Amino acid sequence: xxxxxxxxxxxxxxxxxxxxxxxxxxxxxxxxxxxxxxxxxxxxxxxxxxxxxxxxxxxxxxxxxxxxxxxxxxxxxxxxxxxxxxxxxxxxxxxxxxxxxxxxxxxxxxxxxxxxxxxxxxxxxxxxxxxxxxxxxxxxxxxxxxxxxxxxxxxxxxx
Amino acid sequence: xxxxxxxxxxxxxxxxxxxxxxxxxxxxxxxxxxxxxxxxxxxxxxxxxxxxxxxxxxxxxxxxxxxxxxxxxxxxxxxxxxxxxxxxxxxxxxxxxxxxxxxxxxxxxxxxxxxxxxxxxxxxxxxxxxxxxxxxxxxxxxxxxxxxxxxxxxxxxxxxxxxxxxxxxxxxxxxxxxxxxxxxxxxxxxxxxxxxxxxxxxxxxxxxxxxxxxxxxxxxxxxxxxxxxxxxxxxxxxxxxxxxxxxxxxxxxxxxxxxxxxxxxxxxxxxxxxxxxxxxxxxxxxxxxxxxxxxxxxxxxxxxxxxxxxxxxxxxxxxxxxxxxxxxxxxxxxxxxxxxxxxxxxxxxxxxxxxxxxxxxxxxxxxxxxxxxxxxxxxxxxxxxxxxxxxxxxxxxxxxxxxxxxxxxxxxxxxxxxxxxxxxxxxxxxxxxxxxxxxxxxxxxxxxxxxxxxxxxxxxxxxxxxxxxxxxxxxxxxxxxxxxxxxxxxxxxxxxxxxxxxxxxxxxxxxxxxxxxxxxxxxxxxxxxxxxxxxxxxxxxxxxxxxxxxxxxxxxxxxxxxxxxxxxxxxxxxxxxxxxxxxxxxxxxxxxxxxxxxxxxxxxxxxxxxxxxxxxxxxxxxxxxxxxxxx
Numbered sequence: 001x002x003x004x005x006x007x008x009x010x011x012x013x014x015x016x017x018x019x020x021x022x023x024x025x026x027x028x029x030x031x032x033x034x035x036x037x038x039x040x041x042x043x044x045x046x047x048x049x050x051x052x053x054x055x056x057x058x059x060x061x062x063x064x065x066x067x068x069x070x071x072x073x074x075x076x077x078x079x080x081x082x083x084x085x086x087x088x089x090x091x092x093x094x095x096x097x098x099x100x101x102x103x104x105x106x107x108x109x110x111x112x113x114x115x116x117x118x119x120x121x122x123x124x125x126x127x128x129x130x131x132x133x134x135x136x137x138x139x140x141x142x143x144x145x146x147x148x149x150x151x152x153x154x155x156x157x158x159x
Numbered sequence: 160x161x162x163x164x165x166x167x168x169x170x171x172x173x174x175x176x177x178x179x180x181x182x183x184x185x186x187x188x189x190x191x192x193x194x195x196x197x198x199x200x201x202x203x204x205x206x207x208x209x210x211x212x213x214x215x216x217x218x219x220x221x222x223x224x225x226x227x228x229x230x231x232x233x234x235x236x237x238x239x240x241x242x243x244x245x246x247x248x249x250x251x252x253x254x255x256x257x258x259x260x261x262x263x264x265x266x267x268x269x270x271x272x273x274x275x276x277x278x279x280x281x282x283x284x285x286x287x288x289x290x291x292x293x294x295x296x297x298x299x300x301x302x303x304x305x306x307x308x309x310x311x312x313x314x315x316x317x318x319x320x321x322x323x324x325x326x327x328x329x330x331x332x333x334x335x336x337x338x339x340x341x342x343x344x345x346x347x348x349x350x351x352x353x354x355x356x357x358x359x360x361x362x363x364x365x366x367x368x369x370x371x372x373x374x375x376x377x378x379x380x381x382x383x384x385x386x387x388x389x390x391x392x393x394x395x396x397x398x399x400x401x402x403x404x405x406x407x408x409x410x411x412x413x414x415x416x417x418x419x420x421x422x423x424x425x426x427x428x429x430x431x432x433x434x435x436x437x438x439x440x441x442x443x444x445x446x447x448x449x450x451x452x453x454x455x456x457x458x459x460x461x462x463x464x465x466x467x468x469x470x471x472x473x474x475x476x477x478x479x480x481x482x483x484x485x486x487x488x489x490x491x492x493x494x495x496x497x498x499x500x501x502x503x504x505x506x507x508x509x510x511x512x513x514x515x516x517x518x519x520x521x522x523x524x525x526x527x528x529x530x531x532x533x534x535x536x537x538x539x540x541x542x543x544x545x546x547x548x549x550x551x552x553x554x555x556x557x558x559x560x561x562x563x564x565x566x567x568x569x570x571x572x573x574x575x576x577x578x579x580x581x582x583x584x585x586x587x588x589x590x591x592x593x594x595x596x597x598x599x600x601x602x603x604x605x606x607x608x609x610x611x612x613x614x615x616x617x618x619x620x621x622x623x624x625x626x627x628x629x630x631x632x633x634x635x636x637x638x639x640x641x642x643x644x645x646x647x648x649x650x651x652x653x654x655x656x657x658x659x660x661x662x663x664x665x666x667x668x669x670x671x672x673x674x675x676x677x678x679x680x681x682x683x684x685x686x687x688x689x690x691x692x693x694x695x696x697x698x699x700x701x702x703x704x705x706x707x708x709x710x711x712x713x714x715x716x717x718x719x720x721x722x723x724x725x726x727x728x729x730x731x732x733x734x735x736x737x738x739x740x741x742x743x744x745x746x747x748x749x750x751x752x753x754x755x756x757x758x759x760x761x762x763x764x765x766x767x768x769x770x771x772x773x774x775x776x777x778x779x780x781x782x783x784x785x786x787x788x789x790x
Contacts, residue, residue, distance in 0.1 A: 021573070062660060
């Protein structure tokens, strides 16, 4: 994630008023870019083609259920934190699925705005940290590779 | 009895009495009397026959052997004649003896015997004439007397006989030839006749008068005899009847002496009932036969019965059975209470019946109790089904409300935040930052507007859900009313929305439905049950199709609602049990199995029908038909 770019959050829910509410909130209180979809399929297309930092999805949707959608997201981009919005009735199923699909968090509906913002921030922070970690690992690997190259040169000289 | 009546009617005046004596009532009026008389005539003839055989035989011996010579030397010339005559009479006697059995009617017999008497008189007259000097008395009367004495002749018949006899003798005396070798002049004949005939005549007439009285008295005797025989027969028959009843009756028959309570009569049936021979019972007090528990009550009842007015009574009592401690419950009926010295009645063993009755009463009570339990259990089950159905309804509603509620909450909070920022932004706006500040204000104002709009929208949604809920339950109206069933289907679908949401497609094929008179909240329960079942039948993804139409016309018009699912289908062997209360294939703990049976009941109450068709693996269709009644 480049430091210049604002984090991009993708929201998927079949209910438009949910999308509007969350978008308005995040627009007011956070610097994130919000992209909303009522269709999981369209969301997948977008995620496949565009850099995205976080995905939030509803559980019960006509096209496909949230767990399946987020599973597909994981296949596409395993590094992106995935969060599910569940109603009271689906909580148990959601919790079971969390382990199967490897979700970061679940948010219960109706949600507390503060809690929502917090979870999103933590998720994005984690994403950042992971990215930095990976960058660092890349750097280390690169340094390690260079060291190995130098070592070989040296050995070559002595051998 | 005509003869008896005739006898009772017999008048007392002298002239009538004489007439009645001369002309007695005919003999053939009463067949029994006729037969009696016939028999008497028969036996009379028999006796005449016997005598007609014995006397000539004796006479033949006397005259044949010459024994007569000494006492009756004068009879020597007529010996041959006497022998011939005796043989004749003997022959006649034998003939009568043979014929006597064949007498069919009294008069028949009387005639032949009369003829015999006349012939005998003539024969004897001939003998008399042949004796020297000739006589005409004595034996010529003998046979007439004999016959009249032994054979009952009616008065006029006897008179005729007497006259005939006299006439015959007279003629014989005048013209009959005497014994061989003898000669009798007319002069002598006339002289003899002149002496004899008057006497003969008087004698014979007297005989016939005697016969008249004889007949009369004999007749009375016969009548009495016949009557006695008849009464005796009747008595014997009725005695026999009573005896067989007494012996063979399955009910016990008894009679007690009132004062001492001693058994006077007991029939064999009592042996079956009490285990004691009738002979043992007679002569002992009835108290011995009472069951120990009954004695005091019986004594009291007996005392009041004897003291009080005697009525026929029927009651139960416990009697003692020989060689058993169990009482025999008997139904005792007392009859003919008018006899002060004797109490009689019947006893019937009703132990079985009484026991059965008790058992039946107990069973009935048990059944009632069981019934009560079943009913209360049933009520509880229906209640729990209602609660379960209500539970899923509530879950659905909660889920539906959740979303708009979340939106409202979020937006209310959003408004707060925006307002907070707005508050902060109301600090003097730096003209230098003019545009940026105005931009911020604009942005905040937009946010607030949007939040408000969303809140309103969400509120509307909740209002709609509550209305649908109210529609579904129709809590405010429980009576029969006109309703559009489409509305009921829609509100039910909406309330169940969450279970269809992501896997089941709803297809609606609605026709034109008129409003009908019904209990809408009850029908909504049916729709909910069918839709829930349809959703549960579909494993994974599928479609539920709702078809509505009107069929028939006039009074046969009905609304048809078909709910089809593409689920697993119902097995053929389960199909007919699907509406049975408690039948469920959903497994233990899921539902009470009462949903369809309650739906069935509701549809029935609406005078409609609910049917099911199913194909394993393809799907199931439930079809509800309700008569389209208008208010």
